[in-house]
Amino acid sequence: MPVKGHVVISEAYCKGCELCVGACPQNVLRLSTERITAKGYHPAEMTGDGCTGCNICAVVCPEAAITVYRQALRTRAAAEA
Numbered sequence: 001m002p003v004k005g006h007v008v009i010s011e012a013y014c015k016g017c018e019l020c021v022g023a024c025p026q027n028v029l030r031l032s033t034e035r036i037t038a039k040g041y042h043p044a045e046m047t048g049d050g051c052t053g054c055n056i057c058a059v060v061c062p063e064a065a066i067t068v069y070r071q072a073l074r075t076r077a078a079a080e081a
């Protein structure tokens, strides 16, 4: 069953190290160029759809700043079953 995900990044913890950006296999993370955290970092943010909820970004984040949410998408076949 297809899975769609999204992440919530805590700007209170993110230090803009960019590890999650390089680790994301879907390339849906980047550092914000417009926002700065209270500690003075450009925080990570999502760039759009495509997140699969694989959790890799949360695992590599040294600050445990990322929470991953996964949503299973019901296929037509599954919905009609």
Ligand code: SF4
Pocket: 005, 006, 007, 023, 024, 025, 026, 027, 028, 029, 050, 051, 052, 053, 054, 055, 056, 057, 058, 068
């Ligand atoms: S959960 Fe996976 S696909 Fe989604 S942003 Fe994190 S690394 Fe990328």
Ligand code: SF4
Pocket: 009, 013, 014, 015, 016, 017, 018, 019, 020, 021, 043, 044, 060, 061, 062, 063, 064, 065, 066
């Ligand atoms: S790995 Fe964590 S601390 Fe580093 S940029 Fe990503 S969310 Fe921020």
